[in-house]
Amino acid sequence: MLNATLNERHFRRLSEFIENEVGIKMPATKRVMLEGRLRKRLRALGMSSFDEYVEHVFSRDDGEIVHMIDVVTTNKTDFFREPDHFRYLQEQLIPRHLPEGWGLNEPFKVWSAASSTGEEAYTLAIVLNEVAQNRRDFRYRILGTDISTAVLHTAQKAVYPAARVRPVDARLQKKYFLRSRDRDAELVRVRPELRRNVVFHRLNLMTPEFPIADRFHVIFCRNVIIYFDRPRQEAILSRLYSFLVPGGYLFLGHSESMAGLNLPLVSVAPTVYQRRKNTNREA
Numbered sequence: 001m002l003n004a005t006l007n008e009r010h011f012r013r014l015s016e017f018i019e020n021e022v023g024i025k026m027p028a029t030k031r032v033m034l035e036g037r038l039r040k041r042l043r044a045l046g047m048s049s050f051d052e053y054v055e056h057v058f059s060r061d062d063g064e065i066v067h068m069i070d071v072v073t074t075n076k077t078d079f080f081r082e083p084d085h086f087r088y089l090q091e092q093l094i095p096r097h098l099p100e101g102w103g104l105n106e107p108f109k110v111w112s113a114a115s116s117t118g119e120e121a122y123t124l125a126i127v128l129n130e131v132a133q134n135r136r137d138f139r140y141r142i143l144g145t146d147i148s149t150a151v152l153h154t155a156q157k158a159v160y161p162a163a164r165v166r167p168v169d170a171r172l173q174k175k176y177f178l179r180s181r182d183r184d185a186e187l188v189r190v191r192p193e194l195r196r197n198v199v200f201h202r203l204n205l206m207t208p209e210f211p212i213a214d215r216f217h218v219i220f221c222r223n224v225i226i227y228f229d230r231p232r233q234e235a236i237l238s239r240l241y242s243f244l245v246p247g248g249y250l251f252l253g254h255s256e257s258m259a260g261l262n263l264p265l266v267s268v269a270p271t272v273y274q275r276r277k278n279t280n281r282e283a
C-alpha cells in the first residue's frame with residue numbers, strides 16, 4: 001500500500017504545468033484527485049514518494065509527461081453521445097449543403113477535435129456512411145485528434161467491449177461492428193469500411209499552430225473546453241474557427257457555449273454554430 005502524499009509545493013508545480021501545457025484548470029480542490037491518479041504512476045514506476053516523481057517528470061527525459069497527461073485527462077465518451085447532434089448532421093446539415101456540392105466535389109471533412117477513445121469519430125463515420133449509401137457519389141473523411149496517447153491507441157484499434165455499443169441502434173450495430181470470434185471475449189470491432197475513412201493523430205489543442213493543412217465542413221469539439229478557463233477557451237475556439245470552410249459548422253458539448261466570445265459564428269441549433277459564408281478571417 002502506497003501512502004505517498006502530494007504536498008502543496010509539488011501540487012503547485014504540477015498543476016501550473018498542467019494548466020499551461022494541457023489547458024485543464026487545476027484549482028486546489030483537485031489536489032486529492034491528482035494525488036490519487038498519480039499514485040498509479042508512482043506504483044508503475046516503483047517510486048515511493050512524490051519528491052522522486054516530480055523530479056522525474058521535470059527531468060530532461062520528459063517521456064513521463066505523456067503518461068501524466070494520460071492520467072489527468074477525463075476521457076468519458078460514448079457512441080451517439082448527445083444524439084441530437086448526429087440527427088442534426090444527417091437530417092438538416094448535409095441535405096442543406098449537398099446542392100452546393102459538399103461531399104460530392106470533394107470529400108465531406110469532419111474533425112473530432114478531442115476524440116478520446118474514438119466513439120465520437122466512429123459515430124460520425126456511421127452517420128456519414130448511411131448518407132453515402134443513399135448518395136453513391138458522397139464521400140467523407142474524418143480526422144480524430146486528442147492529447148492523450150492512451151486513448152488514441154484504443155481509437156486506432158477500434159476494438160470495444162460489446163456493452164459500449166449499446167447506444168447504437170440494433171440495425172446499425174449489425175451493419176458496422178464485427179463480433180469477436182472468441183464469444184467469451186465479448187468484444188466488437190468497427191468494420192474496415194468505416195475505419196478506412198477515419199485517421200487519428202495526437203494534437204494538443206493548446207498548441208498555437210495546428211499542423212493541419214485541411215479545412216473542415218464540420219468540427220466537433222465537445223466536452224473538452226469545459227475544463228479550460230475562458231481566455232483559453234476563446235483562443236482554442238478562435239483557432240478552430242479558422243479551420244472551418246466558409247459556412248462550416250462547429251459543434252460544442254451541451255454544457256459548453258460560445259456566449260460572449262467575439263467570433264463570426266452564428267448559433268443555428270443548441271450548441272451548433274455556423275461560420276458566416278462571407279468571412280475570410282483567419283484567426
Ligand SMILES: C[S@@+](CC[C@H](N)C(=O)[O-])C[C@H]1O[C@@H](n2cnc3c(N)ncnc32)[C@H](O)[C@@H]1O
Nearest residue numbers: 022073076077114116147148204205222223224
Ligand atoms: C470528456 S472527453 C470528450 C470526448 C468526446 N469529444 C465526447 O464528447 O464524448 C475529453 C477529451 O479531451 C482530451 N483533451 C483534454 N485536454 C486536451 C488538449 N489540451 N488537447 C487535446 N485534447 C485534450 C482528453 O484527453 C479527453 O480524451
